[in-house]
Amino acid sequence: MTVNSWPAVRPVPAADVRAALAGARRVVFLDDDPTGTQTVRDLPVLTRWAVDDVRWALRQGTAGFFVLTNTRSLAPQDAAARDREVVEACLTAAERDGIRLAFASRSDSTLRGHFPLETDVIGELLAEHGGAMDGVVLAPAFTDAGRVTIGGVHYLRSGDELLPVADSEFARDATFGFAASRLADWVAEKSGGRIPASEVVELTLRDLRGGSTDSLRDRLTGLSGGRVVVLDTAEDDDLRAGVLAILAAEDAGKSLVYRVGPSFVRARTGQDTPPPIEDDALAALVGRDAHGLVVVGSHVGLTSRQLTKLGERREFVHVELDVPAILEHPAEHIDAAATRAAAALERSLVVLSTSRTLVTGADETESLDIARRVSAALTETARRAVARRRPAFVVGKGGITSSDVATGSLGIRRAWVRGSMLPGIVSLWEPVSGPAQGLPYVVFAGNVGDENSLADVVDRLEAV
Structure with a gap:
């Protein structure tokens, strides 16, 4: 099915997201390589995660900041250990300064990286600090580079053609290869069956473009136990529609962890598509x-x-x-x-x-x-x-x-x-x-x- 067979895009200005960010959780983007920064401007980046470094980033007053974990280059056990260090430091700094945090595991828009390991670690640390992980938002899109999700299937755009990601060279990666293009199936594959595809929620373009923020929020507030929800994205407006619902669900008390590509960072921080640096x-x-x-x-x-x-x-x-x-x-x-x-x-x-x-x-x-x-x-x-x-x-x-x-x-x-x-x-x-x-x-x-x-x-x- 092509993107043209779905409802027309519903415009969602970045200004609407910025307005909804007042009082919202600050986001820590755990970046498994530094390329998550390429869609945004004027956000802090840390490559070390001592509590003082995290407090410096928090004091900048931005909607979020990056911590470069480089976990994609690590073996699974080492990646998990590093994530634990980072999340622990961030939670400690936030507790000292009275700041509420949300966590994003920012990874590859072609699906390479440690999943669900990294979101599992974040959920474990949240539980140890008295919190919870009600749901995991999966949004790997990178619209600027033509990586989109339509009908729950992730694609790479080449000209007017959409190539299912499992048919690309990236699916044959020596370390992080995979066989599924439908993200629900990919979740089941990567979790070794622990998370069945049937339990993955899909918010499609029909939902995002045809529903209201309230109706989308209600879908998210029904999440519990770390259930995965896939967010369709063909345009940045689709992501912003999802982000408004996420912010509303978090305001209602839900704790969501994000596993995302670069475009989500821009949407969640309320930024428009910026022109190149002057x-x-x-x-x-x-x-x-x-x-x-x-x-x-x-x-x-x-x-x-x-x-x-x-x-x-x-x-x-x-x-x-x-x-x-x-x-x-x-x-x-x-x-x-x-x-x-x-x-x-x-x-x-x-x-x-x-x-x-x-x-x-x-x-x-x-x-x-x-x-x-x-x-x-x-x-x-x-x-x-x-x-x-x-x-x-x-x-x-x-x-x-x-x-x-x-x-x-x-x-x-x-x-x-x-x-x-x-x-x-x-x-x-x-x-x-x-x-x-x-x-x-x-x-x-x-x-x-x-x-x-x-x-x-x-x-x-x-x-x-």
Whole structure:
């Protein structure tokens, strides 16, 4: 069924959500990689979660803030442990300051990540602090990148075509692969049958576009025991209709946890679709006496094509880490690559990447271990290069890569999301602490944009 066979969009202005946010719970977006920030602007980001860090974010007075957990790169038990640390710190800080919180597990719009593990952990911590998790809102849409949910089925848009997500390359992910495109079936698959598809509630476009906020709220207030509700989304208005109902249900006393893609962040914080960051704001951040560094770890096909287009448009020095060499003798390989990258920053844009051949292990655990070792080598190489020669800007290409570069290479602890580099995608952070304070950092997911997007971003950064 196509989106055109559903009722017409019901306009829901972002201003209506902002009005409903008065007195609402502040949202902690536990971001399993940094790309959840690309749809919004002017929200705080934490990469560490000491209680003092959380209290700093709460004092900024925004509708929500991000905590970068990077759990998508971790084994399940490590991801659960990290989530527990973060949620515990956030609840402790909120209790000290008398602030009510809601929690969002922000993950991939192509359904890769630890689910239902992460929402389970949040529910356990809420219970330990005397609360509850009545329901889990599942809304993975990323409308700017064409990831939509229609009739409970999640799709990737390509031109005028909608591809069921299970038919995409992302469903064959070595660590987080899956077989179902209907989200209720995906929930059953990922929970190992613990959550049957028949128990998943679906709020379809017909409900969101044809119902009132009160009727939608009543559907949500009937949730209990952590029941999952799937939120259809073809347009941001659909999400905002759902968010108004969520806010009303929470005001009525319901405790909801969100498992969401990037677009929900924008809707839940009451933001319109912002234009890309202005040239004047960009010029105030980008250094003028150096060249930029692009760090690439993503192996999806789109990233490889974007690198090719970047090379066709302009010259750069390409420093490549050979994955087999990293696994066999990392120390000397890292040192040589860092030395070459730092020297090249004196005269040129530098692209630091891993070799494009994906190396996987015999099973999920071994594949994840290889990915972590390769990411650690890339991060350390970037750290040494930046320490020797501060660049004008840094771009992290790939979700896990951009997280590791932020924390390991640049030492970012607190930052602000200043806006997107392209319409609705690719966010720019301004670090406000640590050695990278003031150094513009661009978070660029591996699977967004078109073949020219990376070159377009680099062009914007260098033009100012």
